[in-house]
Amino acid sequence: MESYILPDRLCLKNARLIDPALNLDQVGDLLLERGIITSVGSVSASGNTLSWNLNGAIICPGFFDLHVHLREPGNEVAETIRSGQESAAAGGFTAVAAMPNTTPPLDQAGVVRWVIEQASFFPVSVYPVAAITRGRKGEELTEMVELRQSGAIAFSDDGSWVLSAEVMRRALEYSLLVDAPIISHAEEPTLSKGGQMHEGEMSTRLGLPGLPRISEDVATLRDLMLAEYTGGRLHLAHVSTSGALAALEAAQARGVKVSGEATPHHLVLTDGAVVGYDTSTKMKPPLREAEDASSLWKAIKSGVIAAIATDHAPHTSEDKEVPYDEASFGALGLETAVALLWDHGVGKGLLDPFEMVRRFCHGPRAIVGLPIPALKEGAPVELTVFHPDEEWQVDKTRFYSKSVNSPFVGWKLTGRPWGILKGQRWAGRVEPKF
Ligand SMILES: [Zn+2]
Structure with missing residues (x-):
């Protein structure tokens, strides 16, 4: 995917402009001049202004995915920083947070700086999340202050729970010093050992060892x-x-400084999806039951869960085209998330458009303290564009990701991302027309 440099003055015509922070939801135009929004609403284009008719596509402040695995360094066959950025742009994300479980892991300032440098050639921003412990081994804290200064926005041993309560205690103490959150992958490993899918009636029926709820609940508590x-x-x-x-929810009510994220696959799917033993349905935490999904929708709506994050986890066919119990955990997320939330969330009345934009844009940025883009005059251009009425079918031969392990292949969805505007650039699956 190439990115396009925009003309110095570009008018985006006939768009639905949505920005919940400004209570804005109206059909109108947007004038962009050299990376800055200079007019919102009705724009009368003068002679040297080029126009692009968006035919009712939605423009909103740029979406940010707080949980993405880019696989570089170490597993560039599954994904690279660039292919992950292209996948993000195709999915409507202007920025992503990159998880540290690479090879080597993001546990040293040099690797964090290298990731930022590698990402600087494409309009999707990549914010590294550094490891909590050296080598993600759960024993010794990393140099958190130095990692933070080198550009890490948060700390996580994602993929593993920090087993030692003493180490986790000190990491949380340091979170105040470095002013960045500690991200927990809540899975008590002695309870989940050997598990392949959610433990329940379905795992018994399919004959697969279970990953019980209690493993996540104990670790969370x-x-x-x-x-x-x-x-x-x-x-x-x-x-x-x-x-x-x-x-x-109870901890938030007591004033504990804690936030949460939910993935589209946990919202839209249940353990029933494992029936055909499609290894794209194998991930951690596993797909749960309908009651869990319905609690998640309520928490997304109320804001107890402030962010939708994909946990985009590319895996090669070598790691996925194997028997279920031998397959790696994880599923793609970047290119289907926006359509799933629009179609299965807004479309079914579980969310309104403002709530959806907040969970994709404002919520995740607030968690890590990043500046929030806005649809107002004078604001820098950082925008997501998706068409709410476009119907499409998820096709694994058309992913921008280097991997194809999506549980949504073959799904028909309404609403489709076109791409992103960032500074004076466009990147996406649709070519700009002006
Ligand atoms: Zn995780």
């Missing part, structure tokens, strides 16, 4: 208690159980 005790900043990745949600 410990981390909430440590956050409360230290006053540190905790963020819960991919919350998937009703129990973890209830604990999160």
Whole structure:
């Protein structure tokens, strides 16, 4: 995918402009001049202004995915920083946070700076999340202050829970010093050992060992208690159980500094999707049951869960085209997330458009303290464009990701991202027309 340099003056015509922070939802035009929004609403284009008719596409402040695995360095066959950025642009994300479980892991300032440098050639911003512990081994804290200064926006040993409560306690204490959250992958490993899918009726029927809810609930409760005790900043990745949600909501009500995210696959799918043993349905935490998904929708609507994050986890066919119990955990997310939330969330009345934009844009940025883009005069251009009525079918031969492990292949969806505007550039799956 190439990115396009925009003309010095570009008028985006006939768009639906949505910005919940400004209480804006209207059909109109947007004038962009050299990377700055200079007019919102009705624009009378003068002689040297080029126009692009968006035919009713939605323009909103740029979406940010707080949880993405880019696989570089170390597993460039599955994804590279560039292919992940292209996948993000195609999915309508102007920025992503890159998780540290690469080879080597993001546990040293040099690697963090290298990722930022590699990402600087394409309009999607990549914000590294550094490891909490050296080598993600759970033993010794990384140099968190130095990592933060080199550009890390948060800390996580994602993929593993920090087993030692003492190490997690100190990480949370440091979170105050470095002013960045500690992201927990809440999975108590002795309870989840050997598990392949959610433990319940379906796992019994399919004959697969279970990953029980209690593994996530126990780990979540410990981390909430440590956050409360230290006053540190905790963020819960991919919350998937009703129990973890209830604990999160209660902790927030007590004033604990804790936030949470949910993935589109945990919202839209249940463990019933595992029936055909499609390894794209294998991930951690596993697809749960209908009651968990319905609690998640409520938490997204109320804001207890402030961010939708994809946990985009590319894997090669070598790691996925194997028997279910041998396959790696994880599923693609970047190119289907916006359409799934629009179609299955807004389309079914579970969310309104403002709530959806907040969970994709404002919520995740607030968690890590990034500036929030806006649709107002004088604001820098950082915008997501998607068409709310476009019907399409998810086709694995057309992913921009280097991998194809999506549980949504073959799904028909209404609403489709076109791409992103960032500074004076456009990147996306649609070619700009002006
Ligand atoms: Zn995780």
